[in-house]
Amino acid sequence: MTGAIGKPTPYIDAVQKVTGQAMYADDYKFPNMVYVSCLRSTESHAKIKSLELKKAEASPGVIAIVTGKDIPVPFGVLSISRDETAMAIEKVRYQGEIVAAVAAETIEAAEAGVKLINVEYEPLTEFFTPQDSLKTCTPDEQIHAHTKDHKNIHKTAELRFNEPEKELETAKHKQTGEFKFAGVTHGFTEPHSAVAMWNGDETLTIISATQVPHYLQKNLSKVLGLPLHKIQVKKPVLGGGFGGKSDPFPHEMIVSFLSKKIKRPVKCTFSREEVFITHHGRHPTEINMSLSCDAGGKITALDADIIIDGGAYGSFGVVTSYYNGVLLQGPYEINKFGFRTRRTYTNKHQCGAMRGHGAVNPRYAVETLLDMMAHNMKMDPCDLREKNFLSEHSSTVGEFRITSNGIRDCIAAVRKKSDWDSRYGKLPYGHGLGVACGFFISGSALPILWNRYPQTVVHAKLDFDGRIVMFSGASEIGQGSDTLLVQIAAEELGIPMDFVQVEVADTKTTPVDLGSYSSRVTFMVGNAAKTAASNIRNEMVKAISKEKDTTAESLIFRNGRIFTKDKSLDITWEEGVEMAMAGRGAFVESGFYISPKLGGNFKGAGAGLSPSYSFGAFISEVEVNPKTGETNVIKVWGAHDCGKALNPLAVEGQIEGSIHMGLGQTMSEEMRYKNGQQLNANFFDYRIPSSLDTPDMDVTIIESNDPEGPYGAKEAGEGPIHPVLPSIGNAVFDAVGVRMMELPITPDKVLKKIKENV
Amino acid sequence: MEYYHSPDSIKDALSMAREFDGNFIYFAGGTDVQIYRKQKLEKNEHIIDLKSIQDLNSISMKDEVLSLGAMTPLDDIIKSKEIQNYFPLLMEAAKSVATPVIRKTATIGGNLLVRNRCTFYNQSQEWRNGVGSCLRDVGDICQVTGGNNDCYSRNVSDTAAALIALNAEITLINSNEMTQKPLKDIYLPCGIKFHDLDNKNILTQIHVPFRPKKWWYKKLRVRKTLDFTSLTIAATVDNDDMARICLNGVSMAPILIEESLDTLTIESLIKQARKNCKTVDNDLMPLKYRREMINVFLEEWWEYEHHK
The missing domain is CATH 3.30.365.10 (Aldehyde oxidase/xanthine dehydrogenase, molybdopterin binding domain)
Structure with a gap:
């Protein structure tokens, strides 16, 4: 590596962040924008007997109020557990769940409107521990109607290889432990925030603090009944995610629905307390695990029984259930291995x-x-x-x-x-x-949603000014993916980093990337960016070698110059750009990443x-x-x-x-x-x-x-x-x-x- | 801001207090009270900020008595050479409050009168609505004990523990007179009305006449900074071997145990402390552990005191 790769590189957005110029979702303000405040449930598990909106509707400054029945289509990041709606319909499943949303001219007017809504609840049996949720209950007590056997179990994931239990029964060297872990949350600095606009061409634009613009686009399409091509999701500068912004969220559905309804920009920004309520953090977990070794200390078997407390909704829970087990397969060689994870629904904030x-x-x-x-x-x-x-x-x-x-x-x-x-x-x-x-x-x-497309595509554009613009759907969430795109292009093309700029995380202008989750961006987007930038180089090489009558292989791109080893040709980057663009103008090259076919053919083989x-x-x-x-x-x-x-x-x-x-x-x-x-x-x-x-x-x-x-x-x-x-x-x-x-x-x-x- | 007032004399402050009677709060830094306002636990409209009253921000030594203006920032106390040299206990206590940034604004007077805390009270309005409120707010039961008479919210002033152990006195001024009294006497064993100052009085000065032979200080908390105390103990011993041990964070008011080392035993000390502290489960640190730590801390002081 002769360029930017491998060198300690401050992030390209560092200066704008530390000087306060960076625009986070809540920094966006638009003419005629209205503000949303949410009424949240005071009950953990209850039927909504009545919901009285009249006083709130008449409150000064209130423009519109929506409730669960207005946006009834369920959504969720995983297609197999779309169990959540934008707001509670008929019943609430955790304390703090959104029951209604008030849009008003000011945030104060919206908050005042919320206070005027009357809700009557009829309490249902509450389930606060996974142990409660593992028991049989009446159909009426079920947190979700779709769970089996009248229990509040969301998912059971189980895999077994080579009968570990038999090995553990007779093992001479065996250790067993019962472990308990409290739930923890991400603690990112920037609260959730989204602003949606219904555009004159009957399209929706939403600027949201999200790690997953693509999945948000997909879920918005489903919930709003809008074709995908009419939805633009833009991720602005993001103040931390850690997985806590990797789901589509109710407030994103609410502001989008409202902006379409009232034809004005609509913003919702959470308080810190609302961020905690929204949660989606690490599951409280109980693990019973056994491990055996032979006399020499070689691991012979591992078996684990795991219960995770999912809270009121599914989120990534099916994946979490598998990851609790399958990611025990390394870094040690374990040939007799098994686990069972049960994820329960409880009447608490949802985990993810x-x-x-x-x-x-x-x-x-x-x-x-x-x-x-x-x-x-x-x-x-x-x-x-x-x-x-x-x-x-x-x-x-x-x-x-x-x-x-x-x-x-x-x-x-x-x-x-x-x-x-x-x-x-x-x-x-x-x-x-x-x-x-x-x-x-x-x-x-x-991918989370099965399809035949690559996991990411990156476009690199070269124009007359010599600038390379990297177009990627990748979501910079503080991990440095924008800087990575710049470093890779600079490395491939032998140019200083300031020749490279990025356009990112905008579903209208950037090619699809699945999102910043599962530590995928460096590997997948990095590979795609490398291909895109090297394709630009290939095009330049073709043009230069033709014009200067040199062999393509002999051209070196380094330090902003393009030259042959013997320096018989030695031109500036800008001269090379001019040759490459002659007769064709600006051009875009593409790179993509698609994972090779991996894994076994058994159920659950894809997890991990x-x-x-x-x-x-x-x-x-x-x-x-x-x-x-x-x-x-x-x-x-x-x-x-x-x-x-x-x-x-x-x-x-x-x-x-x-x-x-x-x-x-x-x-x-x-x-x-x-x-x-x-x-x-x-x-x-x-x-x-x-x-x-x-x-x-x-x-x-x-x-x-x-x-x-x-x-x-x-x-x-x-x-x-x-x-x-x-x-x-x-x-x-x-x-x-x-x-x-x-x-x-x-x-x-x-x-x-x-x-x-x- | 029509509700914000910044008088530059005590006289003006007291006159504003009369004008906004029943609808104002004093700011003595405001780092804590602001949160009460945000959480709608403090609904009074007007703020009388005492920060512009110059006389109240001072550190002076005269005839070996330390006098502190009530509006002296905690950070100034920590950095004062006189306090570092002659009153290290006070320095340690001030240093254990909140964080460096907060201590630049928070004052000694503000910390002495910091509001009592409880897990079930110091929450947002929505939260309190969810749980059904409590005695100290608009509810009719204590969410901790289930009782309907007493509130057990905790006094969490670290500097109060230190200054009571140092036998400090305070000066109060109202429109008619100036009074001086021992600091410990202002605290009341009640979670709702936790001191006897009313808004017609302004705490202006703190006087520390006493430089102990030995001192000891320890604060229990989860993190090494920021957290309010789960148990603070400050102890002094004078030249006559009289010990003053003050516990805070475990009861509605600071608990002072004053006894000669000639008669005091560790057993009786622990017994008195445990008897006087009305410790209930109103802190995120477990109750059993906090009670246990009263013994452990006192034993640690005892060992320190008797270590030759």
Whole structure:
């Protein structure tokens, strides 16, 4: 690489963000715009007996009020669980569900209108725990009519290979644990916001803080009954997503419907409390897992029974159910493997996808069991793991194709940097080290909605001014995808990055990308962008070699010049552009990415399939005060195999962000409820670690050069979170000898365990 | 802003207080009260901001007595060399409040009179409507205990714990007179009316006459910054071995235990503390653990105090 690839590169949107010039969804204002405020349910599970709107309709400034019956078509990010409507119809399923939406001249008038709506509820039996939801109930009590056997189970996902249960029955070295994880939420800075406009040509434009413009377009089409070609979804600058903006949302349906109805721009921006209510975060999870090894420490079997608490609606839940199991197939070779996940509906805020989707909690469980196993067998926990790593270019029992794999380099790096071999197990009481590993998909190989199209297409345009514009549907959500597009074009064409600009995430002008989820963008969009830019280069080479009578192969594009090795030809980029465009003008080249056919032929084989997987190993160091149970994470060493760091600055940021986010779930974050009502729906009581709580971080980037990734790259945005949590839990064991089977690891739980241990 | 007033003298402030009687609040920094306004827990219309009254923002030492203007920002207290040198307990307590940015605006007077907190009260109006409100708001039961008489919201002032342990006095001014009284006497064991100051009085000065032989301070919270206390203990011992131990965050008012080290035992100290603290499940940290930590903290102080 001679250009921009591989160099630490500040994001192209950094200056506009830090100077306040960046336009987020709520910054957009249009003439005659109206504002929406939502009436939300005060009940967790109840029939709507009556809904009285007259007073609100007469309230000054109120323009229109809509309720569930106005927008009755169900939607959902997965076509198999479209179980949600824009607003509650006939009954509410969680406290905070939208019952009506008031559009008014000002937000104050809309809020005043909301207060004048009278709703009468008839309470139904409430289901707050998955255990309640697993029981049989009356049809009337079912949260959704479509669930089977009169139980509130949304999905059961189960896969078994080679009878692990038989192995576990007789295994000499076996560890079993029951784990419990609180729900956590994304905690992004920018609240959900959307503004919709009904245009003069009978088309809809919506500017929304979304990670998935394409799926929003699809769902809007269904809900509004509008053809796809009449819907334009634009993603403006986005203030964080982490999976929390990867569904189509009720407020997006509401503003779109209203703008069509009243023919004015309509905006809805959530309060922080509404963001917490909207949630879609990590599922509260209970896991019963068993793991066995042979006498040499080779894993022989793994079996897990998992219950996840989905809340009131489906969201990504079917995928989450599978990911809780299938993503246990690495980074260790396990040939006898099985799991069952049951996702229940409960009368709480709905859960969905969040960084490390579905695999974070079971990762904690398996890495804890491995630590228990190592302790029991008197083996070093790093050694035990090293005995079991999957090899490069191998396959898992569920037929995941493993290509590049830098896990051995990862563990070697953190082991050395943390001085593990001379410190683990030897630190004074109250002070400990813990290790854990992980792996994650670099994009799902299958699209959410089945189709025959590529997963992404990128267009590169060259015009007379010498500028390259990269057109991509990819959603920049802070992960650096816009910068990536620029880096790739600059690299392929040998030009400075300031010759390249982007047009992104606009379903009218940019080709389809499926969205920023499942860590797919670097791998898939990166490959497509590389092809598009190299196709521009090919066209230029053709024109230049013809005009200058050189061989196409001899042309080098570097540092803004185009030349032959012997410099017999040496022209500027602009001169090359002029030659390429002579007689044809500006032109566009295209690149796409489509995943190769992967996986087995059994039901559920598609879950977790990816063209490539990232790997990582982390070590954490903690101090535990045995008198108070307070745990202080002092340092985290993280090594992550991202294939090739296209932008090492971004990769480092992703690993550090993963450590911080993982620390939050491990130590202090928790969606707290009482009777379905969240007790901490604000950033004061929902305790995201502060800078003072954040440990020193030592980040190592491992480059295993994936054969199919762009320049060898794989994902780095989600994989690094997985090992963080169990490495802390295992360090607590090394410090004070207690196993933390429940997250978050709050001081009261640690102290209780220490007392029980005495 | 017709509702915002910024008098530059106490006299003007008191005159405005008379004018807007029953429909105003004082701002002594406002970092906390603003949230009450947003959550519609504070519905009074007018704000009388005391920040422009110059006399109230000062740190001075005279005859070994520290005097603080009530509007002195916590950040100034932390950075004051005199306080660092002679009243490190106060410095530690101020430093444990909120965050560096908030401490630039939040004041010592504001922190001493910070409103009591409860998980079921400090919520948005929509939230409170959902749960059916509570005694301290517009409801008729306590959401924590289910009772219909008493509110147990917690006093969460860290600096109150420190200043009571330091035997501080305060000056109050109303239109007729200036009075001085021990800080501890203003707090009331009630979650609804948690101090006896009315709006006709302005807290102007805090006086700390006492430089203890030894001091100790500890605050329990989930994060190392920002969080209100789940338990704060400040303790001092004077030259006559008289100990003043003040607990806060675990009852409606700060709890002071004052006894000579000659007679005090750790058992009796814990017994008195546990008896006097009306600790209920109104904090996100579990009740059992908070009660347990009263013992642990006191034992830690005891060890510190008796460590040769």
